[in-house]
Amino acid sequence: MKATPLTIPEVILFEPQVFGDERGFFFESFNQKAFQDATGLDVQFVQDNHSKSSKGVLRGLHYQLPPKAQGKLVRVTHGEVFDVAVDIRKSSPTFGQWVGEVLSAENKKQLWIPEGFAHGFLTLSENAEFLYKTTDYYSPELEAGIQWNDPDINIQWPKKLLPKLSIKDENNFFLKDIK
Numbered sequence: 616m617k618a619t620p621l622t623i624p625e626v627i628l629f630e631p632q633v634f635g636d637e638r639g640f641f642f643e644s645f646n647q648k649a650f651q652d653a654t655g656l657d658v659q660f661v662q663d664n665h666s667k668s669s670k671g672v673l674r675g676l677h678y679q680l681p682p683k684a685q686g687k688l689v690r691v692t693h694g695e696v697f698d699v700a701v702d703i704r705k706s707s708p709t710f711g712q713w714v715g716e717v718l719s720a721e722n723k724k725q726l727w728i729p730e731g732f733a734h735g736f737l738t739l740s741e742n743a744e745f746l747y748k749t750t751d752y753y754s755p756e757l758e759a760g761i762q763w764n765d766p767d768i769n770i771q772w773p774k775k776l777l778p779k780l781s782i783k784d785e786n787n788f789f790l791k792d793i794k
Contacts, residue, residue, distance in 0.1 A: 616646065623709045626729070627726070628724055629650075633723060642723060659750065660688070661751060662751075669742050671738060671779045673763050675760065676760055678761075684730035685749045687748065690718060690723070690746050691720055694740035694741070695718070696719070696738050696745060697736060699737075700732045703732060704732075707731070733760070735763060
């Protein structure tokens, strides 16, 4: 498995070695040792989540507050999304910066998003199924979010469209207002 740190080096893109022929394909979607070697982290994933979204749905930018902050290893099993991580660690030299990658069932790429980052994605295909491995359990009382179009972050989303948002995401904070 190839592991590539992005411009915010704590966010890592994983690209598996895929073995395929006329019958289909096989790849190792997770290997604890390879993950640990690539990240230098000894994390334990405690929860897997699976979502399905239609074209134009934007989920995020979500995060959980300490002491239940989550690291996430994410991938797409059907369709295509533009996936984004935003550094919200106030003491970080990359605070407020973002990285984005296209994740799809076809490219089989995965993104590691550590604690201290907000996460979101925009569905590019007719629909997409998205899997998350998380390092802590979901805690609704510690859940928070940042506006997808925050001008201080200035994410360059790939489509010029009005995204479909949940009511919760419509009411997310701006970066300057987060705790």
